[in-house]
Amino acid sequence: MANQNIEQNTDHSEVELQAMNVKKPSPWKDFYKRLKRNKAALIGFYTIVFLSIVSIVGPFLLSMDPSDVDVINKFSRPSAEHWFGTDHMGRDIFTRIVYGMKYTLGVGFGSVFLGAIMGVPLGIVAGYYGGRIDSFIMRLIDILLAFPGILLALAIVSILGGSLVNVTIAVAIYAIPGFARIVRGSTLAAKKLEYVDAIRALGSSDLRIIFKHILPNVSSPVIVNATLYIASAILTAAGLSFLGMGAQPPMPEWGAMLNDGRDYIFDAGYIAFFPGMAIVIVVLAFNIFGDGLRDALDPKLKN
């Protein structure tokens, strides 16, 4: 009797059922489809992919070494032999830019990754537990935020010593507040959702709720913030190297190369122009990709 009733109850949903059997696109395909609608973001995405490949494969394809000094050919203008010309020591600028790519991307990804690893848990804990824990964590974050970014990075690098690794750490520390605040906000919203109550009513522990049910819901703002932050991390790192606080010579870091070209900017502008252009392109690529990503990951803008 009981079963009969249940069957009767659900008869109507057969139609619904058939409608649902239409094949659904995989999340990745769906995401790519939405990203594709934003042409600029797509260009940014492919630029990043292309540059990443170049940074890995490029050094193996080039005949010259970034530190090869060719005094006779110093200050040569861009030519078939030296595509971007040579600098004041006769080093091939194109080769140096290709070699320098991995440092730039490395600092960008590395610092954002480190920043996220530290900032996301802080934000989640603050948002989830609230109260005094929240106040304590957020005041610490406020202290970090009180320093202008480059100044904080400068201070950290001057304490730790000038090297690319220390620049990465410095930029990562500056990235913490951004991640913590974004994640805290999303966690505050996510923990009010009824399904978090429902899952607690099923006997889930706090840790399980945080990692399984809240983290996935805060992941998209984190990804978008990370992408956009990579751009500013690259800029900050290049700036520190330009000031001589980051990469040390003869490392082909773009910011340091920019600094090398500074003295010859009127006579041999290409020495500074090409590394500068490289920075602009990478930063622009990450920025427009990040913007597109935000739109693509926003469920409200779906369709």
Place this chain on the structure above:
Amino acid sequence: MSTNESILEVTDLRTSFFTEGGEVKAVDGVTFDVPAGKTLGIVGESGSGKSITAMSILQLISHPGKIKGGEIKFRGKNLLDLSEKEMRKIRGNQISMIFQEPMTSLNPTYTVGQQIRESYKIHQGLGKKEGSKRAIEMLKLVGIPSPEKRLDQYPFELSGGMRQRVMIAMALACKPDLLIADEPTTALDVTIQAQILELIKELQDELGMSVVMITHDLGVVAETCDYVAVMYCGKVVEYADVRTLFKNPRHPYTVGLLKSLPRSDRDQEELTPIKGTVPSPDEMPVGCRFAPRCPFATNLCHEKLPSLDDVGDGEQIRCWIYTDEWNGDPGVKVYEPERTTEG
């Protein structure tokens, strides 16, 4: 109270919220029993504290709310004495809860299967394979066609009624002894409402569990409950078995509720709403909470809070009219609602 053995005995439960404006007593000395295998309905207006009562039983009250006192005895054990860890073992395993909004009570980022398996993972440590097998059984039990396919679907692919069935499957996965249903049908349309209520009833018989049905809908109470606790402003004002309550409501608030409900079994000229509104927490009357809206209220009602007293036949009422101290109209003591609606 009842002659049956009780699975849940709530005594003088008090839950408050500590806001900037001061303490708000959301649940203020609530007492009721849930007889084993039966359904207790908790009825009341919005803000009467019925949902908070439910959340308090599972201790799901979060900051700034706090359970201030009382006793929640589940199978003779006071739940308020348990640690959070012990409490987690009870949630979803021995006492489960289903929520009002099937649209938001499921995590949109996980499939139906993953969410039902969660119960088995938490309480029985089952892996994916065994968990899926049980999940399919549960989906079948709650009347979802082709459950194997449903397992890999996301909540957004299901209709409201289907989602509520999935919620029920999740809640009942570990065969709990007590199910708390917090307005399980409010968000559903009428035909689906009837189906879900029927389903809960069937599963109750099949699994032999007790149910606490929280609702503001007296129709739902009449259909599903064995006993009813009527709540007003954080207090139980009347507790009775469902027949007695509908046939012979005694508390003026209950009478008012019933008079504002269209009924098919009686001739009714028009509906009579209860005058006034629920008092806000910061201007709660010192006497009977219902006194400002009660047509029979006397000075006594305004000055002193009546207690919840047994009036025989397992019925309890919180009203001065049914006490010896009553000094108002002696006629209302034998108050017959039928007579007034006809006259």
